[in-house]
Amino acid sequence: MRNLNLLIKRMIDFFGSFIGLIVISPILLLIALSIKLTSKGPVFFRQERLGKDGKVFKILKFRTMVVNAEKIGSGLIVKSESDNRITKVGKFLRATSLDELPQLWNVLKGDMSLVGPRPPVPYHPYKYENYSDFQRRRFEMKPGITGLTQVTVRNSVSWDERIPIDVEYVEKFNIWLDIKILFKTLQKILKRDSIYIQSSTKPTKGVK
Template sequence: MVMSKKMLDTLVGFAQAVTNLLVLVGTYWAVFAIRAALGHPYGTANRLAVEAVFPYLAAFYVVLWLVYRLPAYYETATYEGVLSQVFVQLILALASLATSFVVRAFAFPRGLVATAFVLQVTALVPLNYALCRFYSRVRPKALTIAIGTGAAAGSTLAKQLSISTAYVVSSMSARDVTGEWIHGVPEGASLTLDASVPSPERDRILRLAMRNGITVQLVATVKETLVQKAPMKVRADHLMLTVEPYGHSPVDLALKRMLDIAASVVALTVFSPVFLLASIAIMLEDGRPVFYLQQRLGFRGQFFRIIKFRTMCHDAERLTGARLSKGELDSRITRAGRLLRRTGLDEVPQFIDVLRGDMSVVGPRPERPELAQKILEETPDWNLRLLVRPGITGVAQVLGRYNTAPEDKLTMDLAYIRSRSLFNYDLTIILNTLKMFFMPERRD
């Protein structure tokens, strides 16, 4: 029996997780050994405290490991994979201090945390990098055929998919997909249908593929995103999908709001020095005002004023009008503003909008009314993003890029809106957003 790629990935991921946990154990006991060798051994109470805390840390590590997609390390860019590993170990170090307090293991050595963190990063970054790069070479690559409305569209999609080390891609036009052709698709290969393929053609190709046992990947359209996870029921002998505009429970919404408030209070406290330093830098270079208030579209189309550190010169849009920034090449951005943008710190004041209830920490990014109107002309369903409060970060910001097409951003945001639990999704996105401070190319 030939093992499927999914099963193989699961087994390799499990082996990697077990190896990582063994390394974690090893780093803690290595710190004990180093202390003993230096003549300052930890006592029995310290050892017992570590043993009391470690089971909680092991469970939390597995959660972080999945959230940061370390099992799929071989599918990410090297820098992003390394950054994910460092963040996992940093969060784990902070969690160990909190856990020791909660379980009243007060003899848990504080010095052990910093030393173990260094050892873990030193050991796990090269280990997981080597394991995943090796696996990316020996892992059977999935063959998929990118299908577009025409040969050119299929070729474009194929080039985009070829960036991933997990795929070997060819391409073709939807009109060339016939019953005769589909019999010749190699065993184990899949089809990937571009979102531009018209619905009747998508349905025809999907039926052909299902009859012949071929897996199909759909580049999601708005309609397909809206019906995801829709509850099914039978009425008058018809199987019906119930698509609600916004179907989250009051409990989930209350938990999301509590998370918003807690995250905002923590963020504003942690970044309070940034407020002082950024204010001084902006005033020294370009004078007042420090903050920039801009009208944005909020929940259900209501207007609100977003608060940001001012990163452009005075009257930046007096001559050009409202337009998207060109990133580093935009001459309107000040030197202080360029630094704030590259680090993402210009967004910090928006936590005030979250506390006021105009925004959420996680949600679709709010657009300016003028720009939203332009986007609506090409993407008529764009305003479906307004079914939830806009956010400081979101799925499109974590998984996409600054220049990701509006249609793709829309489907990403709708996937978030249609999720069963916004609270759980928010936690995942917040943890992954922390990496974005060190990945300015994903925001530009």
């Protein structure tokens, strides 16, 4: 049954991302123009992330910060929207999660899924080999644009506190759970809450 659910999941990912990219192409173009006209640098932000089974891939997002932001100020840490490295357009994109839309291309390619654990960078907060056996379970499925963590705690807790929720998703995965998460994601985006972490630990709304 799990294999069947995974097959259906991939079909939904492929057709959902393909149709989604076509339908929202005018929005993507508008966002791209807004970024290009209001700040120096590329429209897109590409960064290596850990995918399924620890495989490294390049995630695609709209750029919301100044170029080389990770080498300025607090590096990878972004504690609030008042961070002066975030562009004016970037603040809006982050608050609405529109910066994540280009990841539909990652889903279409098969690097990601619409629903799954969020992919961390390869070297922070841990390298893949430094995760415990329990923690590595979160990598048994493809990373997602959204996930169980995003519709429960979103970015309001530390990375270590999010991992058990990711593992719970992997263990309980089925298509109906994915559908529920997708609907709850829309509600979370409209509420625009818990975008930045509320502690001194690494935020998951990172540099881009």
